[in-house]
Amino acid sequence: MQIFVTNKNDFYHEDAFNGQKFAFEPGSKQLIDAEAASHMFGFGRKDKTENLLRLGWSNLPDDEGVRWLAKFVFTDARVVEVESEDEQEEVKQEQVEQKA
Secondary structure (H helix, E strand, C coil): CEEEEEECCCCCEEEEECCEEEEECCCCEEEEEHHHHHHHHCCCCCCCHHHHHHHCCCCCHHHHHHHHHHCEEEEECCCCCCCCHHHHHHHHHHHHHHHC
16 A cells, blocks of 8 residues: 655655655655555554654654654555556557548
8 A cells, every 4th residue: 555645844854664765855745655654654553652763753852753743644545547648649540540
């Protein structure tokens, strides 16, 4: 399963999962595996303590780390099947040939 992660913080964040690096610009939206989102941001977990510790945000004053983590917002990604551009071009070419 893949999901979108939007960084609603005002800072750049970089992280990695299974050897793949991810860069999250402020306001950017990334399509990533749910497993990666769980590892990096605690997606799907009630207790995000492990994520806060891993990020080094667990002891920031005034729960700042919790607020930062909460500003990584998750939305569902849906796969929609569409005809490939090559297929569409072939159909158009056939239509032109039939008219000639």
